[in-house]
Amino acid sequence: MAEIPVLEAAPGQDEGGKKFPWLMTTFVMLVLLALVAGATWYFFAGPAAQKGHVETKAVAQPPIYIALDPPFVVNFEAEQLVRFLQVTVQVMTRDAATADLVRANDPVVRNDLLLLLGNQHYETISTREGKEKLRAQALATVRKVVANAGGKADKIEAVYFTSFVMQ
Numbered sequence: 165m166a167e168i169p170v171l172e173a174a175p176g177q178d179e180g181g182k183k184f185p186w187l188m189t190t191f192v193m194l195v196l197l198a199l200v201a202g203a204t205w206y207f208f209a210g211p212a213a214q215k216g217h218v219e220t221k222a223v224a225q226p227p228i229y230i231a232l233d234p235p236f237v238v239n240f241e242a243e244q245l246v247r248f249l250q251v252t253v254q255v256m257t258r259d260a261a262t263a264d265l266v267r268a269n270d271p272v273v274r275n276d277l278l279l280l281l282g283n284q285h286y287e288t289i290s291t292r293e294g295k296e297k298l299r300a301q302a303l304a305t306v307r308k309v310v311a312n313a314g315g316k317a318d319k320i321e322a323v324y325f326t327s328f329v330m331q
Contacts, residue, residue, distance in 0.1 A: 225258040227321070230266050235327060236278060242286030249281060249289070252327035255306055255320060262310060262319040269313050276305045290330065299323055 235252040255273075257263050266273060280301055288294040302325075307317035 227256050227258055228260065228263045229324075230255045230257070230263055232270070232274060232277070236274070236281055238278060238282040238284075240282060240284060240286065247286050248331045249284070250327065250329040250331075251281060251325055253277065253302065254324045254326055256322040256324065257319050258321065259316075259319040262315050265310055265313055265315040266306070266320070269309055272313075273306055273309050276309055277302060280305050286330070295325065295328065299325060 232253045232255065235250050237248065237250045239246055239248050241247070255266055257266070280298075284294075284298060289298055303320065303323040306323055307320050310320055311317040
């Protein structure tokens, strides 16, 4: 019978080399699977997810502006001259019930603001600082009216002068 030729391995290649690619591939796949599992836990259940779930505060309501129309017109003396002041005022709140309370008490709000505006001095309110101080006093005045009417004074956030004319 004829002999079957046997091919020999190339120099530098041994038979154990055939198992090596399977072991390396399996090891790499296990490492990648562990990394994916760790990253999934970190983002969905770990500290990163905890940071995103800090107590959520209530979303602030949009502002409600109440225009006190018509504009306020007062006269006052300045250096023995009669001066006039015309101011357009808007009150800002984020609470609808407080806005309704301000509207319902409009005569009281207007009365108290007229008294406040009429007691000003020309020299004081002709400066920016004087106007800011007057605005703070107007805020306190409106808050007082709201509190006296049974509302929450702190729900009135601001009073704005949208027109301020001195003559």
